[in-house]
Amino acid sequence: xxxxxxxxxxRARWLTAFLILSVIVGAALAFVMLRPSQYTARAPxxxxxxxxxxxxxxxxxxxxxxxxTQMDVARSDAVAxxxxxxxxxxxxxxxxxxxxATTPEGQHRERIxxxxxxxxxxxxxxSNIINIAWTGTTPAEAARVANLFAQAYVTTALELxxxxxxxxxxxxxxxxxAARQRLEEAQQR
Numbered sequence: 001x002x003x004x005x006x007x008x009x010x011r012a013r014w015l016t017a018f019l020i021l022s023v024i025v026g027a028a029l030a031f032v033m034l035r036p037s038q039y040t041a042r043a044p045x046x047x048x049x050x051x052x053x054x055x056x057x058x059x060x061x062x063x064x065x066x067x068x069t070q071m072d073v074a075r076s077d078a079v080a081x082x083x084x085x086x087x088x089x090x091x092x093x094x095x096x097x098x099x100x101a102t103t104p105e106g107q108h109r110e111r112i113x114x115x116x117x118x119x120x121x122x123x124x125x126x127s128n129i130i131n132i133a134w135t136g137t138t139p140a141e142a143a144r145v146a147n148l149f150a151q152a153y154v155t156t157a158l159e160l161x162x163x164x165x166x167x168x169x170x171x172x173x174x175x176x177x178a179a180r181q182r183l184e185e186a187q188q189r
Contacts, residue, residue, distance in 0.1 A: 040120075041142035042133040043150035045074075049128055067123055071130055073160065074121045074153040080112045082152035083145065087115075092145055093137045094118060119149060 010017065047070045049063055073079065087095070094114045099107045120133040132149050136142035 036137065038135050038137065039139045039142045040133050040135045041139065041146040042131050043146040044124065044129050044131050045150050045153060047128045047130055063128075067128065067130065070157065071121045071123065073157055074130060074132055074149065075116065075119060076156070077112055077116075079149060079152045079156050080115050080119075082155065083115060083148045084108075084111055086148050086152070087145070092141045115145070118145075 047067055049066055094117075095111055097114075099110050101107045101110050118135045120131075120135070122131050122133070123129070124131055132146055132153065134142055134146040134149060136145060
């Protein structure tokens with residue numbers, strides 16, 4: 001088939017081609033106009049990588065593993081739980097929809113899952129920054145929830161780093177108190 005034959009076929013079927021093009025453009029326009037608006041806000045968070053956090057060295061594989069772990073922490077239920085507590089008074093639209101679960105525990109789990117469905121955590125290219133993004137129905141809602149996720153992540157990550165030291169400190173304090181008690185008893189005898 002040469003170009004002349006192709007053009008003569010198109011000329012003969014121009015009405016059909018125009019109708020098909022019109023239907024496709026109309027369907028695409030209807031989809032764009034009827035689709036609910038969604039806005040995504042991004043909160044970048046710097047992950048401070050210390051040598052002791054990655055096993056004493058700065059191997060690229062260890063740093064990538066550490067960043068992946070921090071991204072999992074940002075997506076965790078503990079972080080979503082903190083965000084849910086902050087959103088108690090002014091919940092986003094995604095939490096206003098009816099719940100499938102009938103028990104309070106089931107509804108609570110469903111709230112956490114709904115928050116996490118709109119959450120996206122991705123690393124920034126070749127840096128120690130993770131981008132926490134949340135998609136909502138309004139720009140203000142998306143920004144507020146994304147910022148809450150970033151704050152909750154920072155708080156949770158800090159607790160994960162400091163809680164072992166606090167537990168050890170409490171154990172040592174108990175040991176010192178017990179030893180002091182034994183010393184006082186021995187001195188009294």
